[in-house]
Structure formats: C-alpha cells, structure tokens
Amino acid sequence: MSQQGYVATPPYSQAQLGMGGHPGGFGGPPSQPVYGHYGGPPQPFPIPPGGTQHGILGIHKGPVSAPSAMPQPPASSHYGSSVQQNGSYTQGFPPPPAASSSFGQVPQSPYQNIAPQATPSTHQLTNQISNMQISGYGQGPMPTPQSPSRSAPQQPFHSAPPHLMAQTPTAPGPQSPSMGSPLPLGGPPPMGGMMPAPMGGPAFHQLQGQGTPQGYPQPPAAGPYGGQLAGPQPGFPGSFPGGAAQMAGPPQKKLDPDSIPSTTQVIEDDQAKRGGQIYATNLRGQIPPLVTSNFTVQDQGNASPRFMRCTTYTFPCTSDLAKQCQVPLGTVIKPFATIPKNETPLYVVNHGETGPIRCNRCKAYMCPFMQFIDGGRRFQCAFCSCINEVPVFYFQHLDHMGRRMDLYERPELSLGSYEFIATLDYCKNNKPPNPPAYIFMIDVSYTNIKSGLVKLLCEELKTLLEKLPREEGVESSAVRVGFVTYNKILHFYNVKSALAQPQMMVVSDVAEMFVPLQDGFLVNYQESRAVIHNLLDQIPDMFADTNESETVFAPIIQAGVEAFKAAECSGKLFIFHSSIPTAEAPGKLKNRDDRKLFNTEKEKTLFQPLKGVYEQLCKDCVAQGCCVDLFLFPSQYLDLATMGDVPTHTGGSVYKYSNFQAEVDGTHFLNDLRKDVEKPIGFDAIMRVRTSTGFRATDFFGAIHMNNTTDVEMAAVDCDNALTVEFKHDDTLNEETGAFIQCALLYTTVGGQRRLRVHNLSLNCSSQLSELYKSCETDTLINFFAKSAYRAMLNQPLKNIREILVNQTAHMLACYRKNCASPSAASQLILPDAMKVFPVYMNSLMKTPAMVGSPEISTDERVLQRLCVMAMGVEETQVLLYPCLIPLQNMDVSSSVLPGAVRCSEERLSDNGMFLLENGRLLFLWLGQACPSELIQSLFNVPSFAHLPEELNSLPELDNPQSKKVHAIISAISERRTNRMKLLIVKQKDRPEILFRQHLVEDKGLHGGASYMDFLCYVHREVRQLLT
C-alpha cells in the first residue's frame, strides 16, 4: 500500500552516493560518543533543533550524495513486491555498498527474491534521509522537485553560515562537549570527509544561539537546500553552516515530502481497506483496524478494540526478545468506552447468590478462555492453570469438541466483554451501594461573578439537571444532586423538597471540613426541582456585589468527600473554580511558577503536585468513590499541578478556560459541561488486570490511584477514561497457548447497582520478532509512550525523557532492521510497516507543549496537557499528536463525507485556502489571505477577507450550502471527540496564527522541536549508530 510510495523513493536511487560516504561515516566514530552527544546534557534534543540537526548532519553526509532520485515511479511497483518480503532480510538488502550504487533499481530484485518467504507486513523504508529532508524542507507547498533556480538564490545563505560558525565558538560552555561528539559524526559521513571536524560543532551552536526553529544543518544538501529552506519559511535564518563546506558534494536532487511516510495516507488506506466492515473478534492476536477507521465490532470472544487495544498483538515468547526489541508490551484499556448504537451493548450475567464463578486460585472470572474438562465437571483456568470444580448449578455437558453445550447461551463463555451482577460480597461493608450523587460546587468569588460564569452556570444547570445519566431503561435518574457555593468559606444549601425556600448553611471552619446537613443536601432533582430552581435563581443575586477574591480549594473537596461519606454513597464533584486558593485553609497554595526553571534539572518540580493535604485528599476521595471534575476559570497561574492532582487521581477531568468571559467562552464551556454531566460513568471502581502465566501487568498509567501494585482504584470511570497497562515477562510464553489478559472492573452504576465488567483479550506469542513487529499498533504504542513520558516528567528532566524516547525509538527500529529487515544499505532507514508513521507521532509527542519549555506557554497549560494525556485513550492521543487538517476550499457541498485530511504541515496550506484543524482539544478554522471572497461571503457574511473583523469569535450559521456544510463538518468532528472543542478562527498572518502553527506537527516546532524530516534523519542516524 502506501509503503510502496516511499520505498520506491529516492533513497534507492541515491544510495550510490551514500555509498561512498557511508562506509567512512560508519566506521569512523564509535557509536557511543554519538549517544553521549545526543543525550548529553548540553544539547537537549528539541530545544533548538540544533542537537538533532547534528545527528542529522552526520547522517546526511552519507546520503547527501544521493541525488534526488526521489520521484521514482518504479518504486511503487517494486514495492508492491517488497510487500511480501520480510524476515528474510538476511539475504541482505541490496548487496552491500555496491548495491547501493544502483539502488534505484536494485531494491526491486532483492525484494522479489525475498518475497516468497516474506510476509507482506514488513515495510522497509530505505531512504536517503538527507534527501528527504531536503525535499521535505525545501519544498514549498508543492511536492514536486524543487527547481534548480531556487537553489541559486539561496546561496547567500550558505555563505552566511560560515560566519556564524566563526562566531559560534563563543557559544556557552555547556554545548562544547557536545560539539565534540558530533564531530566524529560529521567527519566521517561527509563524503570525502569534506566536512571538517569543526564544522559540525559550530553549526550546531549557531543554531542554538539563534534559536531558530529549523536550523538543521544540511551539509551536503547545502547547495540546493538552503535555497529551498529559505523559500518557504521566511523565518528561517540561513543556518547552514556545513552547507557551504559541503557544497562540493555531488549535486543533490530534491526529495518529495510526500515520500516520507504519511499519517493521513495510512489513515486513509486503513479506512479504505477496513472501514465500514465488521470486525469480528474471534481470532487470537488479531490486529484491529485503526482507531481512525469506521468499523463495526462483533464480539466473538475477545474484547472490542474500543475497550482494549494493545501495543502489539503478538507478544515475544521470552523476556530476552522483549528486551531486545524494546517494543513496550502494553494495552490501553478504556473500560467504559462508548459503544456505537449498531453494536450490541454488554450483556449482564447474573450468577445468583454465590456471585460470579471464578478460579479458586487466581480469582479470574469465568471467560471464554476457560477450558472445561472432565465432561464439564471441572474447568481449567486459562490464567493460572488451576483446575476448579464447576458448581452444580453451573454444570453443563460438553459437546464433541469439548465445548459446553450452552456456550452460546452464556455471554461469559462466548464473549470478550460482559458484566456480572456483583453480590454483597463485592460491596463496601457488605451493604448494597446507594446511587451516586453529583455535587455542584460553585466558586462565587469576585472573578467568577464578574466574568458572568455564575449566572451562566446557574441558568444552565436548570436544564442540565434534567439530563443526569441514568440506568438503561429507567425513567428518571437515580443520581442525587447537591449544591455548594464558596469563596473562602463554604455555603451549603438545603434544598429539601418540603421547603418553600432553600436554606443556606455557612461553614467557615475550613480547617476541619464537615457537612452541615445530610437530609436535604443531596436530593432527587425531580422531587426538589422547584426549590433547586429557586436556589439557582438566587445564587447570582446573592453574591452579585461580592468583593471576596480569596478562595479555598482543598476544603471543598473535603466537604464533598464528607458529604458522600455521610450519605454513604459515591459520586462526583463538579467544581467551578476561579483562582489559586490563597485563603487561610488547608491546601493553601502560593505561586511557584518559576519560568527560570524551564529546561533545567528542576523543571520537573513545576509538574509535581504539592504533597501533604492533596495527597491525603486523593486517598480520601478514592476511598469514598468521590470523583472530582474541575472546571477552571483562571486569569493567572493557579498551580494546576497541585489543583489537578485530585481530579486526575480520581478519574475526573480538568477543564480550563483562561480569562473566561461568559459571552465569548460561554458556549464552549457549556458544551463541555453538558457532555461531562451526561457522560456514562461508573463509580467507586476497582480494577484488576489478570494475565495468563508467563507475564504480568507491572505498570499502570492513567487517572487512577493505586494502593498496592495490583489493584487499580478509580473513584469513577467514565466513557473517556483510559488507562495504559504495561506487561513484563515472568517466564517464557508459549506460542501454542498464546497470552490472555482479563481486565475485571468492579463498580457501581449510576443507578446504584454493583457490577463487574470483564474484558478478555487473547494475544499471540511468537519467538519471531518479525511477528511482533507485524502486529504492532502505532497508535497504541504512541499512547503508551505519551503516558510514560508524561509520567516520567514528574521525576526526570525533560531532556532525559526525550533522550530516552529517541533512544527507544531508535532501538525499536534498529532491532527491526537487524532482525527482520533484509539487509540493506546502512544509509537506508527501514521502518516496519506497522510502525511506519511512528516517528512522526514520536516527534510530535516530543514537541508537545508539555515536553517543550517555552516562555510563551504557561506552566498551567503544560500541566493541563500532561494531566489530560494521562487519562487519554488511543483515539485521543492519536489525534492530539497528529491533528486532522481538513481543507475546506474545495469541499463538495453536496456530499455528506468529510473532505479528506491533508498532512499537518505548513506547506499544505495555501493562501487561497481555508482549513479546519482539530486535535481533539482545539478546533481551528484557518483562513488564507487569498481565500476566495465567495467563500468568505458565504461563511461570514462579509464581502472579503479584508472585511473580516479583528476579533472573530464564532462562525455564524448562515443559510447557504457552504456555511451549512462547514457547520456540518464541525459538528461531525466534534461528535466523535470526547471534549467539545472551542472553535478558534485564525487569519493567515494574524497573531493567533502562532497558536495554530504549533499544531502543524510535521513542521519544525515553533518553540523548538524538529521537523518530521529532521527527526527521521536523526533517528536514522541513531539507528545506524546502533547497528554498528
């Protein structure tokens, strides 16, 4: 499929050039220095691209020589063949160096040879990275090879760098060590050793110094290159130090940016291939369609991918293999994932008073993997192999296949996911739980009153409360509601239905919080509607002229916990809070936002929550099943790291609306709130992931709390909450039996029923790494990496984390290359098919605001992202890390399909275009300066681009096909996202465009971070280092 596109690409043809340079390059420097350099303290990878570039530089050299043979038609065909090839790489890719010379063609033949044995999945990407970069970069919006003319004008740039280099030596000390390392790199690769040792260093420096986003030094490419760079990206300072020196290199051809693996392409292909189909989960280790594809799941014994997705569906048999490949073994579980209407909801199984049938030893629940033996009198546990008696009431004869006769009558024997009714043994204090309650806690301090939030919220609650979640098939919701307002003291409200007027009870003892009333605080909305409405009407007036600006925070959560304790129920707190809690009370916070810490060892402290009160609060909340949803309306720093601690440990969400103004941000907030309140959700949950022998769950990432190493506790789990589990080997796995995972979640429904939700998944095991690589799932992998990186942020400097991420990426790829790919020129970057877009995600991850310290992004914003990602499922991380960019200018008004997305890169934008970009959290509408007036007219009702008002906050709904279509697209996009996204309208060349640009993840990051192409180069170099 897509891979052909790029396998065919230039790399091959260029190989020859590389050849020359390569050997030298490889042999030259020991790999270690390289590493050191990368991870080396001096140059954190992303900061300025500098560091990266360096590496790339080296790599380049080899490839540099590669002529721009990229647009190779043959490629595709040849690839086609290559598809089947796999595993047998041993034969070597094109004959060593020699082959490379004739690369363009060569590959084909090897591939074909291989083909027979190979399975199709491997995807080899041999690229002359340098070329790619060049092309990618240099190209303006058009993918075609660059015109030579362009290069000429650029020359000046090249010349410039040398000067810079000259200056560089003065660069700050820390960098100098790094310089050393690059040198070797730089040295060898450049063919002919053209690049003098010093070159690399300076180049790097210079880049850093300038802080230019993109300066990656493209030595060899220099000539053609510089020009290109300069062309499209005005901001690009001619940072081509090496360039000049290398000019001498063979002429370069331009690389088509389209030639590097394209996420949009992958998505499209998968949608084309598997979209709209039924995915039956009957096979072990079956790889599901991508999260972006539309498919229907039929549960036939394994949990739907909506509930569980694995990083790979084939586990390596031994821990050695696992270590070797470095592919994390993990699964992302979203236990309450929303099931589309056309799929069957989970069956509820009732095993009566004895409770669900479980293995006596490991306590795994009855599931399709259990083996019935002895004529059905006993069953063997698939997880621990223990042999258990079948209870009399559960006995059933086996058929000739050894399966129970009632297999298809019992969901727990035939389905991957189902629920059990839990008995009293599974309840707190052996008492049936009460239905949960929702408490709305409204900060009525000055800020929130002034911004209009309180009024807006109170008004909204009147209708919102009609839509509380309820049990399937029940008339009205069993969820009770309560209200609290607060500033530095708390006001509880008695809204008992019998009252004519609500009663306010003030608690000012914030040091030791308690709930002043029980009866009348948590009420059934339907019964107390009149009193509640009365209250909601009065709240904005009561505090209308408040001057109180101080707030408390920890005490209000404490109050919620106490309320639930008193009412003996679990529930959720909706907190609408405005400012950093400075009032004298437990959990008082102070401003500890120190930007000086950015990019230092201590940066992690910005992300760490303060311990003490909040830590205890987390425990209390989880113990009581009290989930906290936090809606923040700050105008400045509020220590989100600490304030968000409780929500993220209780399965809650954090929403932030900076400088909230009811008129402007009201709709967005209300949309979020509505969705949040109405969400399907389970409370007071405890989850256990059981595995078959040979491996076990070792680590859990998510909005969870863990008291011990095995039980995952969540105050609440909603349909968007996902946690990521990492597995490690205990022992060897058996290829025959495979691996089983059972995730059991005990929770309380919104109706107050105790239930057990069980998800089962079976995986393949293999001693062949190629099998593993074949069944990898990039989206899940990146979710895993994102969460582990975001968690590591608390304990390690970002630099280290980025380094680890890159190292691991390189390792994964190197291992693949070494073990699974056919031999090829070292200059080729070979990516497994299933992971071919992995680098773009990885690069994007490292460029996320959380991972990149920039003075322009507030600490809270970074923290927020960190917190949000921790609870994200695969779908959300996918779109977050590779936003969806949809061109609107040519949309087909009559069609109901979404226009196809394009790659997230600036060069895809056009002055006369209009684009939608969404990443699951934000939605941008980008308007090109030359956007057709007709389109502007039909969408905004103004004659032309120039007539657009300064501040564009909303998109009017107009009665014309274009406007309707755009709105339809927007709502279709929003529909599938967990958050309601705020629409930001961005005009080209307007200030806010910066915000938009951050999301063009294939480009160089605005605040640092390499472009996709650079990153590939860098990774490639790393891979090569590893391979030598």
Place this chain on the structure above:
Amino acid sequence: MATYQDFIQQNEERDGVRFSWNLWPSSRLEATRLVVPVSCLFTPLKERSELPPVQYEPVLCSRANCRAVLNPIQVDFKAKIWACNFCFQRNPFPPTYHGISEVNQPAELMPQFSTIEYIVQRGPPSPLVFLYVVDTCLEEEDLQALRESLQMSLILLPPNALVGLITFGRMVQVHELSCEGIAKSYVFRGTKELNPKQIQEMLGLTKPATPGQQGRPPAPQEETSFSLPSTLRFLQPVHKVDTNLTDLLGELQRDPWPVAQGKRPLRSTGIALSIAVGLLEGTFPNTGARIMLFTGGPPSQGPGMVVGDELKTPIRSWHDIQKDNARHLKKATKYYEGLATRAAENGHSIDIYACALDQTGLLEMKCCSNLTGGHIVMGDSFNTSLFKQTFQRVFSKENGEFRMAFGGTLEVKTSRELKVSGTIGPCVSLHTKGPCVSEIEMGIGGTTQWKVCSLTPSTTLALYFEIMNQHNAPIPQGGRGAIQFVTQYQHASMQRRIRVTTVARSWADAQSQIQHIESSFDQEASAVLMARLGVFKAESEEGPDVLRWLDRQLIRLFMFHLRRSPFLQVFNNSPDESSYYRHHFVRQDLTQSLIMIQPILYSYSFYGPPEPVLLDSSSILPDRILLMDTFFQLVIYHGETIAQWRKAGYQDMPEYENFKQLLQAPLDDALEILRLRFPMPRYIDTEHGGSQARFLLSKVNPSQTHNNLYAWGQESGAPILTDDVSLQVFMDHLKKLAVSSSA
C-alpha cells in the same frame, strides 16, 4: 422599742436584709462561740415601690480603696463634710451639695433612705440581648410546643431588645436573621472546640481588617454579600425581625441526621453554648444578655458531653458518681464551668430550660446558671404547662417593666470591726481584694465584689461576715458596725442603676449582754443561712460529711426536715434533680427558702377555716383536703372520705354547695401560689391512695409507720411505709446526745 420581730421585718421590708444576729457580738472569740456566724440574707433588688430612684450620681468617699457611698451617718452640715463610716475619711461635699443643711438634705442622707437607688447616665444605653439556643433533637410534639413557646416569647420581649437564634443537634447552626430570601445560617461542627477568636472569625465578626486581607481600602466592604454591619447579622432588634424569626422558628426542623437504633441523638450542647457565649462575648461584652438554652436531653458529643450516644450506657446516677464511675462528669463540669466563667465575666447569663423524662446533664451544666444568675427550669416535656408558664413568667412584667436586671455587681463594704468572708448565691467573684476581705472563706470569698449577671427582685444572696475585733480591745458601748451593699446593674429599661443599702447594727458584749444577743437571733434567717452553707458544702464535699457537719453545728426542728430535704439527701433524686433543687435553694429569698426546707401543709375541712397543720403523718385525715407547698411541688390531697364524696359527685348537687366550696378552696389557694411562683411548681391533684400521693407521704414526718402503727393505736392519720426515723425518734436521740455531750 418594738420587738425584734418587728425590727427584723421592718429591716427586711426596707433594705431586703436579714441578719442571723441583729446585735453583733463584740469580739471575734464570742462570735465563734455563737456557732451561727454573723451573716445576712440580702435581696439586692427587693421590690420597693415607695423608693423612687434618684437621677444623679452617688457621692463617694474620696479614699481610693474605700469609695464608700455617702449615707445617712455622721454628717457635719456646718463644715459641709462627711465622715465615711467605713474608713473614717473626712470628705467634703461636692460643689453641687453646697446648699446642704439639716433641713435640706439630699435623699441619701435621710434615714428612711438607707437603701437608695441612683440612675446614672454613662455611655449610651446598651440593648438587652436574648439569644435562644435551641435543641432540635426533640420529638416532633415537643419541638412543636417549643416552637410555639418561642414564637410567643417574641411578643413578650421588649421591642428594641436584640434577639438571636442558635439551633443545635449534631451540628450547631447560628442563624442569620438579617438576610432576605434564602434563610441563612452558619454551621459549626458539634465536636470541635473553638476558641472565642475562631468563633468570631468564622462568623465573620472580626474587624474587616483582619490579617491576610489584601486591599485595605475596600476593607470595610469586605463582607459585602451581607449588607448589614456584621455584628447585627445574628442579633437583630425584635421589632425588625419578628416576622422573619417567627417564620424561621416555624420552619425549624428536627435535627435531620438520622439516629440509629439503640443510639441517642447526637447533641452538641457544649459547642452550642460555647458558640453562644463566644458570639455575645465578641459582640456585646458587658451588656445585659441572656443565653437561653432549651434542651431536651443530655449533651452526647463533643466537649461537655455528659453521656455517650449508646443507649445501653445509661446516664450517670449518684451511684456511679460515688463509685467514681461517671466518665464524663469531671471533664464536662470543668468545661461548663469554663464557659460559665467566661459568660459571667462578660455579664451574660445563661438560662437552662431542660425538659426531658430522663436526666439532661443539669449536674454538669448547673454552673452555667449558678454562676451567671441564669434560671434553671426542669420539666418532663416542653409540652407541659410547667414549662410553658414558667417560660412565660421569665418575661413577666411589673408596672410595665421586666422583672429582671442584668450585669449586676455587688460590692460589700464593712466597717473595720467586720470583714466579709464570702457569699453564697448566683454570682461569681470579681476577685477584688480590699481591706474588708476576710481570710476565712465561707462560700465564694476572697473578694469584696461579686458579679451577679442576672437579677430578679427575689434573687437573694447569703453573705457571711467575720468579726475582727479582738476580745481585749472592746468596742465602746453603743458602737455600731456598718455594712454597705452597693449594687450596680443594668435595669430592664436599659438604664444603669446603682442601689446602695447601708445597714448598721449595734455591738454587744456577749458576756454581759448575752440575753440581748440571744433575743436578737433571727431563727429563720439563720436556718436559711446555715442551710445555704450546708448546700454549698454538699455541692463541694461528700454527702455524709455535710450531714455530720450540720449535726454538729446546730440542732433545730427544721434541721430534721433539712436533713431529709433533697438539698442534702440525694436518695431518690437523680443528680440532675439535686442540682436543680440546690440551684433554686441558693437564690430564693428567705420565705421561699423556708418553704423549701420545711414544706407548708394547709388543711381544709368543714370544721373551720383552712389552717396550717404539722407536716406530720398524723395530719393526713380522711375528711380533710390538704394543700402542701414544697416550692417545687404543689400537692392537693383529698382525704379518703372527701375523695369518695367527690367521686360520688356531691359537689354537683346544689344541696352540697358547701362541699363544692370546700373542694374549690385549696384550688384557689394553689392558683394564688402558682401565680407568683417561679419556676412553676409541679402541680399535683391527688387523693387518698392515689399514686401521686407519694409526694405528700414522702415529706411528712413519719410519726406513724408500719412499725409503730399499732403501738400508736390511733385512728387518725395515715401510716407511712418507711424506715426513716420520725421526728420523735430524732429528738429523743438528740436529747440523749445533748446530755451525753454536756456531761
């Protein structure tokens, strides 16, 4: 000279003072020999309609540590000076008195004004404050009755008085009375002790410029969500909020926290009181205020808890206390004492209205009222006339003025030969050392000033003195000792007033004038004074010791009854009841006190007008109706025959009109007593053989018992089934003792 009887009565009428001895033994030695100390019962606010208050300030002795008030003694009109009769300082009259002469005297110099009241204008009049502290852990019926009583009381309050409401159960709620719309209250945890500062902070009563508030300038508006001055949020003039408060009381719910099976409701009485005290302390220090606690059960949580919430552990009994088994007793008592002291220091009094069938912890809480001059009323239910009428009577008016006064201080000044040993009554010491403080403490001593936070016209204190004069330094013949009582208080009309009573008594040499001294002995006053001492000791010491002390001290007829009274005997009374009885005993005036010691028994018959009869079983005759007044109970007892007649309905027959009248007579008398008595006595109408007759039978002298019934052999009277000794036996025994001891 009139008899001592007349003298005593006249003095009591005029000054509200009754001395145990009206001639004072002239030396210390003689005084000790007299056994009954020189002491007096003093009723500071005794009603004297003929005593118009004067509208100026009293003239004080200029000596710094004397400051006695000018009184009718030793004035030299010519020199325009007066000699203080306590320190002998010669003082000039102030300029305003320049026209003074024998014929033109200011009121305080006239002998009939030995007691005089001044109205002084100092500062703005401070309002009266009534703070209701209401228990909501009540049965619905009780709560309803209480609600009604409280609502009714709003009408009785002076319209400009400030009123506040605190309710409590598991939590304590301080209700804001000023807000419109939503009813608002501040809630406190019932288990957490807060210091006064915290309470005031949490109620938002601290000055706006509290530390930690940035933005000084707009500070006064800090609490803008509440537009009224913060202090007034909880205490509002009655006339402003009566409808609001009536509604609030009407909506008063039972404590909403569920009470599990086998548990008592959690009652945070301790915290509620502490918040009430704290609130007033912060807002109206040194202003007349009443905290009125209405409780329907024992405090069961938090500081001041008397019993846990497990029903299986019963509330402490005397038995437990003697066995030292009352877990919470000491702690709780200490806690309430602390509160009471604070309230007293600020001049606030605490009333306790405790209505429950079981004990409510009065034993522990009694000090709240005892120290602050508050009332204690004990009943079975708020839904009884006992409570309702008593409560109503708290607000009763005389000539349009409340019969209560606030924030009183009593100062005693004595001439040199005397020193004051102490006082027993509803007061606390102000720890004012002075030359006239005796080293011997009797009652609350060591001071010459006491604070009496709340006074009624009948509030009576017992004061004990020590004669300092040495035997070898005789007082000149005809010398008189003087005592001055200066009572400053806030009148119900919000004026500050000072009442000065100056009394003088002659010294007598006990050796030469023993008969005179003897004849000046006031038996009744002495009885009550000694009884107070006894009660005071009983409160602080072990029971039997007190009886022994009493026996040693003196023997009189009433002692027989006193020994049997609930003030000293705890048998058959719960600790709460004992506390209740003692509380009233140490504050009532002489007449009432005597009734308490020796109940009065009237007999009604066809044979003549009602007559007082001996409190003896022999008085219980079939053809009599008896009316017994024990102060706390009012028992009408119909003799056997009368009861039969009544049952037969003779009273309804026109020909037996006289029987009807006979039946009616005790009722009328009882009503008369009920009308004035505070607190309302328990009213019992019973008959021969009725179960309630026990109230009568337990009081009378058991001259006939099952033991001697036949020996006695008379038909009259009713035998009492008791092993208690009768008066005869007691007397016989005494005689024996007296003889043997003298021998």
